[in-house]
Amino acid sequence: MDLPEEILAHIFSFLPLHDKCNAFTVCKAWSNTMTHPSSWKDTEVRCESGNSLPERFSDLLPLVRNLKLSMSLTDPANRKTGLCVLRQAVAGGEGQLEALSICCVGNPPLFYAGQDLQQGLVDILTNGSSLTVLDLRGVPFTLNDSFIRSVSMLCPALKSLYINNHSLVCGVNAETLRQALKCCPSLTVLGVFQASLSEDVLKDLMLPQRPALNKLELRCERSLKYTPPLCDQIWSEVKRRHPYLWVELELDHTLPELHVPGVLQPSIPVRCLRLLTWTLLLDEVHLVQRSYANTLEVLELQTPPSPELNSALVSLAKQCVKLREVHCFCVVSQEVITAFITHCPNLSKYTLKIYKEPHPWTCTKLK
Template identity: 50%
Template sequence: MEACGLQQFCRLLRMVKRLKISVRQLKEAASRDMAVRVLKHATVRDNHLSALCLSCTGEFPLFYAGDDILRGVEAVLQDEDSGLSLREVDLRDMPFTLSDALVRSLAQRSPGLRSLYINNQTLVCNVTPDTVREVLASCPGLRTLGVFYASLSEEVLAELLCPQRPPFALLELFCERSDKYVSTVSDELWVALRERHPVLAVNVVLNHTLPAKKFLKILQPSLPVRELELLTYTYLVDEVRFAAASYSGTLEKLVLQTTSSPELDAALVGVAECCSRLREVHCYCVVSRDVVRAFLTHCSQLWRYTLKTQKEKHPWTCTVLK
């Protein structure tokens, strides 16, 4: 965007309610600087901004960790002259390691937050459970939260059990190698959370860096899983059987990256027979025709799927039913 065009655009930013800033050329410092400038103009005092999404795509400079973008965002959040008061924040597509300071500033400046996603799937999670607990305490109306599993603790989830807290709707969890060092949430606590928040749904992503021995420790039976992504490239037959047995009443989306086997085919048929609420299933390995037939027969709400009976060139395309 030319300087004159940006100047004219910035005059209108105070009227914007929902803003998505997408940095598409990360190799260009000017592009990253412009993104911060737009954010600063959108958060001037007396603005109308209520929803913010920051997204970064394209090639990264060598050893680039997003420091200039993160510093710019943090400066805006800590600027007492800004009129920041957000209700929705989505940082899932900003692939840089977020800090405690940034997340805390966000919560302190926007106590009216209803939705916060900081599960951006970076290699390292630096947001501690204490910070997430502070976010929940600072934002009593928060109903949707996306975090790394490593940022959870039983003390964090206990905050959701407070009697005065309004209904909590969605928890998104990204699980990766850091989780081998943390304690898993007990099934008893998930039972308590389901009783306290009957509409609670949980979306879970298990990354390939997570040790296999942690899979079923994280996937507790009473976890109200709505979407499950097992992106591990490992043997997942036990996990698929567990999902069919434990999440039959809640599971709506299943994604697998694993290896083919007759045992996996049988486990997937079991999912189709048990999980009638499934709307999507995507399996990135070859399956039998019986698997495809089972999902089409038993899952009446299925609207798209990726189930291949023979290998195709990457990327595999999904089939849309309705």
């Protein structure tokens, strides 16, 4: 059965560039469909082999509205190709690229700081940008203050900004984040290191002229030990100003254990909590049960197993009934699994094992 060109183009839009190249050669009808703007609205480009972009597709990159750029950092040629793709999508599209996600694969060269990519991105965006989404969670190097200030000034239409990547340290201070909020008045989704936050940043987010903050992703790692803790009162004020705020907390294994209680303030409207500390988390599980029972929807734990943990998880399951996902990467008892299935009616998937399995552990889907 022949599909209408619009539907076929929509299907093609989800293919990565390599598969779009293959689809282009199947038949004349598919070849014509590949020039339809909808085929390029959502496009993933992978720069992993050092090969240049197929010439016939260079002219179509300006049609891209949502670009996911994946590149290997091991070869400078891959980074050069990635920047070339981005330049064509931004400049050739006359600033109509709306969403950009950059993801780096493979091990970066020793001491690689990503300066070429950061400066290249700034140079490209100087040509004009209407980006509303910028996602840099997939880059492994430290994002610095100068880069974030430049990007925020060049992309004033940003609504979503993710800079909570998995670099070893936080390179963005609170004043830089405040400057980004001034430059991007429409930001409603923000992903940052918690070390970049301050009471002044949260107060800026509560200004009456700012739109409702929809989501706040916070990565908590060792840099937090150098910053003043945020008190529960300021979080209570944030929750009143933004009653529908979704907060995602990720506690990294580099976060000193003594700082964990200071992060888990009771008034934070936590919907998603990832405790990836590999430390004993009995007190934290009890705290989560008391503080986040009315909001928590996703819970992930990496902790040693124990009978006490099983008891704490059973108690948590009875309180946090809004949970949709729970993932515990240690062996638990059958009683724990039964408790979550019984008391959490919205549970759609879980990773709970009564025996050790080879890595990676499989997730059980209920819905």
